[in-house]
Amino acid sequence: MDRRSLISISFSILFLLIIRTRPFWERNNWGLWGNIFFLIIILLFFWLIIRVIVDTIRLLRKQKNINLKMMIPTIIMLVLLLDGLFNPLKVDLDRLNGKVVFRACFEGTQNGATLKLREGNKFDILWTGVLTSSFFYGDYDQVGDTLFLNYHGLKPKRFGEIIHMDNENEFLIPIDKNIDSLKYVVSFYYGHCKGLN
Numbered sequence: 001m002d003r004r005s006l007i008s009i010s011f012s013i014l015f016l017l018i019i020r021t022r023p024f025w026e027r028n029n030w031g032l033w034g035n036i037f038f039l040i041i042i043l044l045f046f047w048l049i050i051r052v053i054v055d056t057i058r059l060l061r062k063q064k065n066i067n068l069k070m071m072i073p074t075i076i077m078l079v080l081l082l083d084g085l086f087n088p089l090k091v092d093l094d095r096l097n098g099k100v101v102f103r104a105c106f107e108g109t110q111n112g113a114t115l116k117l118r119e120g121n122k123f124d125i126l127w128t129g130v131l132t133s134s135f136f137y138g139d140y141d142q143v144g145d146t147l148f149l150n151y152h153g154l155k156p157k158r159f160g161e162i163i164h165m166d167n168e169n170e171f172l173i174p175i176d177k178n179i180d181s182l183k184y185v186v187s188f189y190y191g192h193c194k195g196l197n
Contacts, residue, residue: 005073008051012080015044019084023094026126027135035131048081098122104172104188106159107196113159115172115188123149127156147172158186 018025018041025037055074059066083089094100098118106113113127117140124137138151147163155161160176170190 008048008055008073009076009080011044011051012048012077015041015048016080016084018044020091020093023092023097026133027097027124027137045081045084048077052078052081097124102190103192104190105193106186106188107193108186112193113156113186113188114193115159117147125156125159146175159188160185 018037022037025033052074055077059071059074062070098120100116101119102117104115106115111127111129113125115123115125117123121139121141122137123140124135127134127136134154134156136151136154136156138149138153140150141148142165145165145167147165149161149163151161160174162174162176164173164175166173172188172190174185174187
């Protein structure tokens with residue numbers, strides 16, 4: 001393999017590794033570093049698309065002299081690109097953080113959040129904005145239809161520590177007394193995010 005092919009395969013592996021390890025690096029409130037990871041993913045994605053197209057055209061032009069050895073780098077890049085995008089093997093490293101027993105979602109116009117209650121009474125919230133993301137975590141207790149969230153470190157401004165579980169309407173509603181204003185409080189609906197906004 002030539003040097004260009006080795007670089008292409010290395011970039012493909014880097015693309016896949018960054019995507020697969022996302023459950024770990026997004027758990028750290030890295031601010032700018034989180035944005036840099038997303039920028040790297042985008043740049044590598046477009047670079048790989050262009051590289052696969054260029055290599056395919058090059059192979060088609062050499063149709064008479066083509067052999068399997070010449071096709072291997074393009075095939076590897078294409079397989080790693082498709083695996084990074086569609087995850088056909090269903091690799092989910094987020095399971096290493098604990099099995100999710102309940103999830104809820106908030107979707108705003110410029111931001112959104114996912115709450116996951118995990119086995120062992122642990123929880124985490126990933127709150128994302130246009131150019132930022134914040135991660136909150138801790139442990140919880142459930143008493144009847146009320147969740148008591150004990151944050152370890154940072155706390156979100158728009159979601160509280162005492163949460164009512166409205167099972168009839170399938171919403172999580174903050175009921176903290178210490179939240180400054182109702183306009184900053186958001187409710188989460190049960191289940192996966194639906195892409196409503």
